Amino acid sequence: xxxxxxxxxxxxxxxxxxxxxxxxxxxxxxxxxxxxxxxxxxxxxxxxxxxxxxxxxxxxxxxxxxxxxxxxxxxxxxxxxxxxxxxxxxxxxxxxxxxxxxxxxxxxxxxxxxxxxxxxxxxxxxxxxxxxxxxxxxxxxxxxxxxxxxxxxxxxxxxxxxxxxxxxxxxxxxxxxxxxxxxxxxxxxxxxxxxxxxxxxxxxxxxxxxxxxxxxxxxxxxxxxxxxxxxxxxxxxxxxxxxxxxxxxxxxxxxxxxxxxxxxxxxxxxxxxxxxxxxxxxxxxxxxxxxxxxxxxxxxxxx
Amino acid sequence: xxxxxxxxxxxxxxxxxxxxxxxxxxxxxxxxxxxxxxxxxxxxxxxxxxxxxxxxxxxxxxxxxxxxxxxxxxxxxxxxxxxxxxxxxxxxxxxxxxxxxxxxxxxxxxxxxxxxxxxxxxxxxxxxxxxxxxxxxxxxxxxxxxxxxxxxxxxxxxxxxxxxxxxxxxxxxxxxxxxxxxxxxxxxxxxxxxxxxxxxxxxxxxxxxxxxxxxxxxxxxxxxxxxxxxxxxxxxxxxxxxxxxxxxxxxxxxxxxxxxxxxxxxxxxxxxxxxxxxxxxxxxxxxxxxxxxxxxxxxxxxxxxxxxxxxxxxx
Numbered sequence: 001x002x003x004x005x006x007x008x009x010x011x012x013x014x015x016x017x018x019x020x021x022x023x024x025x026x027x028x029x030x031x032x033x034x035x036x037x038x039x040x041x042x043x044x045x046x047x048x049x050x051x052x053x054x055x056x057x058x059x060x061x062x063x064x065x066x067x068x069x070x071x072x073x074x075x076x077x078x079x080x081x082x083x084x085x086x087x088x089x090x091x092x093x094x095x096x097x098x099x100x101x102x103x104x105x106x107x108x109x110x111x112x113x114x115x116x117x118x119x120x121x122x123x124x125x126x127x128x129x130x131x132x133x134x135x136x137x138x139x140x141x142x143x144x145x146x147x148x149x150x151x152x153x154x155x156x157x158x159x160x161x162x163x164x165x166x167x168x169x170x171x172x173x174x175x176x177x178x179x180x181x182x183x184x185x186x187x188x189x190x191x192x193x194x195x196x197x198x199x200x201x202x203x204x205x206x207x208x209x210x211x212x213x214x215x216x217x218x219x220x221x222x223x224x225x226x227x228x229x230x231x232x233x234x235x236x237x238x239x240x241x242x243x244x245x246x247x248x249x250x251x252x253x254x255x256x257x258x259x260x261x262x263x264x265x266x267x268x269x270x271x272x273x274x275x276x277x278x279x280x281x282x283x284x285x286x287x288x289x290x291x292x293x294x295x296x297x298x299x300x301x302x303x
Numbered sequence: 304x305x306x307x308x309x310x311x312x313x314x315x316x317x318x319x320x321x322x323x324x325x326x327x328x329x330x331x332x333x334x335x336x337x338x339x340x341x342x343x344x345x346x347x348x349x350x351x352x353x354x355x356x357x358x359x360x361x362x363x364x365x366x367x368x369x370x371x372x373x374x375x376x377x378x379x380x381x382x383x384x385x386x387x388x389x390x391x392x393x394x395x396x397x398x399x400x401x402x403x404x405x406x407x408x409x410x411x412x413x414x415x416x417x418x419x420x421x422x423x424x425x426x427x428x429x430x431x432x433x434x435x436x437x438x439x440x441x442x443x444x445x446x447x448x449x450x451x452x453x454x455x456x457x458x459x460x461x462x463x464x465x466x467x468x469x470x471x472x473x474x475x476x477x478x479x480x481x482x483x484x485x486x487x488x489x490x491x492x493x494x495x496x497x498x499x500x501x502x503x504x505x506x507x508x509x510x511x512x513x514x515x516x517x518x519x520x521x522x523x524x525x526x527x528x529x530x531x532x533x534x535x536x537x538x539x540x541x542x543x544x545x546x547x548x549x550x551x552x553x554x555x556x557x558x559x560x561x562x563x564x565x566x567x568x569x570x571x572x573x574x575x576x577x578x579x580x581x582x583x584x585x586x587x588x589x590x591x592x593x594x595x596x597x598x599x600x601x602x603x604x605x606x607x608x609x610x611x612x613x614x615x616x617x618x
Contacts (some may be wrong), residue, residue, distance in 0.1 A: 001400075002400065002401075002402040002544060003399060003400065004397055004398070004399055004400070004401040004402075004544065004579060006575060006578075006579040006580075006582045006583045006586075007582070007583065007586055009545065009546070009547055009548070010544070010545040011401060011402055011403075011544030011545055047545075059597050059598070059601055060601070062598060062601040062602065062605070063600075063601035063602070063604045063605040064605065065605070066601065066602050066605030066606060066609075067604075067605035067606070067608045067609045068605075070605070070606060070609035070610075071609055071612075074613070112448075112450050112451070116448075225598050225601075228594060228597060228598060228601075229591075229594040229595070229598065231594075232586070232590050232591075232593055232594030232597060233590045233591055233594055234590075236586050236587055236590055238586070238593070238594060238597050240582060240586075240593070240596065240597045240600065241399075241582065243597055243600070243601065244600065244604075247600070247601055247604045247605075248604070251604050251605050251607070251608030251609075252608055254605075254608065255608055255609065255611075255612035259612075259616075287449075288448050288449060289447060289448065289449070290449075291444075291449070292442055292449055294510075294514070295441050295442045295443075295510070296439055296440065296441050296442075296507065296510035296511065296514065297439075297440050297442070297451070298437055298438070298439055298440075298511060298514060298515075
């Protein structure tokens with residue numbers, strides 16, 4: 001069934017979009033990632049103009065995150081205090097990211113910088129997670145106890161705060177910085193940033209995995225809502241018809257994902273997420289290094 | 304490259320002249336003249352001469368700048384063969400389930416004298432979408448990585464362009480007539496929007512035409528016009544699903560011995576209607592409300608799915 005999208009000005013198959021939303025929603029519920037890093041390239045692939053793909057992708061992430069975070073609230077796996085601190089950092093970072101984006105655009109090559117930073121970031125995060133969770137898995141197999149890492153320098157920082165749900169007594173500076181970095185990425189790459197935030201919360205802040213996902217979704221919901229609104233106001237690039245179709249698939253997928261996530265072991269979840277992150281990284285790296293099918297590309301407008 | 308710019312300048316001058324031509328008496332006056340023939344934005348590389356007489360001496364075999372141009376050798380009103388044409392509909396509505404559309408251009412050749420037997424009559428029909436500027440980029444390998452290097456900006460390229468003919472276009476039409484009336488696909492492109500600093504800009508525009516042809520936005524259908532008894536003709540066009548809103552231009556040309564002997568032009572309105580139109584207007588007129596609506600929709604959908612799933616699990 002073909003549907004004409006009013007803002008994107010292209011006709012696409014409605015079921016393709018619902019399916020696409022479903023897959024991304026599934027990941028969102030399972031891993032606490034918004035799925036922006038998957039949905040945006042997938043939308044490019046089916047012929048949606050990039051600017052519209054980025055903005056509408058953010059809108060879809062809002063829906064699947066709301067759906068996911070509500071599931072986590074019921075299960076009491078959201079650290080609201082930590083989420084708020086991350087969110088403050090995120091909103092500041094998002095504003096900073098827009099400024100950096102504009103600067104890069106003036107210099108040209110914004111596309112390249114975004115692509116390279118994706119590859120580097122996903123590669124580092126993915127392999128770190130994979131190694132760590134494999135080690136943790138073999139440790140539990142041997143029956144040994146998982147020892148929590150000591151975070152010497154992080155605990156030495158001032159402005160300490162109690163995060164009861166996470167069972168942490170920690171300075172607010174590291175979560176603020178993590179939120180800020182994620183905000184910058186969100187504005188520049190059109191992603192929620194969960195795939196960076198989840199590992200940072202686990203390995204840098206030492207939060208328990210179960211709490212991490214709900215908290216990350218909480219922060220993502222608000223940061224992507226802010227991003228969507230900014231895009232809609234300044235560039236008119238949110239296609240609500242496209243968003244609705246993605247959302248229908250996305251929210252369903254997110255619920256199934258949350259259900260599955262609760263059934264899997266934390267280490268298994270981490271291995272799966274690491275593999276997904278590495279797969280996207282390899283795909284993007286290949287685009288950079290292999291000879292493209294078409295040397296030429298068309299962009300509407302004068303750039 | 305110099306030659307190319309010169310060529311463009313000449314084409315711009317010619318186009319302006321074509322507009323000045325007195326309308327044929329048989330043409331329906333309003334629609335044909337309502338659409339301006341030239342909406343070219345001359346880039347700095349190809350400034351349109353203010354006075355057509357100043358036109359650089361042409362490279363191709365153009366008629367002398369002194370002779371009144373824009374009309375064929377014979378004055379229009381006495382043209383022995385004139386085109387009378389119509390369209391299956393003069394508007395296309397884009398609805399939510401819009402999946403492309405068919406448009407039929409049909410007509411007849413009106414003549415007072417017997418059919419000339421000395422040459423073959425050919426018919427060319429075109430449909431052209433609103434023009435938009437396009438940046439064409441070329442990737443290059445730098446330090447092992449493929450990056451966007453050189454770029455060329457085309458000031459105005461039609462978003463859709465289809466040509467249908469009775470016989471292969473390059474056999475039936477003179478190149479200078481083509482350049483003058485902008486019929487073949489490459490000539491439908493307008494000036495470069497900024498000074499071209501690449502060695503071979505034609506490679507870029509060719510790559511663009513190839514890509515657009517591959518996705519169906521540009522089409523050349525040799526032999527798609529059927530001509531019966533040198534009098535009645537019809538051309539079917541299939542408009543793709545990814546149509547851009549705006550005023551499209553349809554044109555019909557009668558051709559003998561490579562020369563255009565008469566032409567017809569009429570606008571075709573492509574408009575979004577209903578929900579499409581409402582959403583589009585809201586997005587551009589009230590972006591804040593539109594953005595908040597999108598967010599609300601997302602939040603409600605998320606909450607709804609969450610509630611529904613919980614209810615499902617409880618059972």
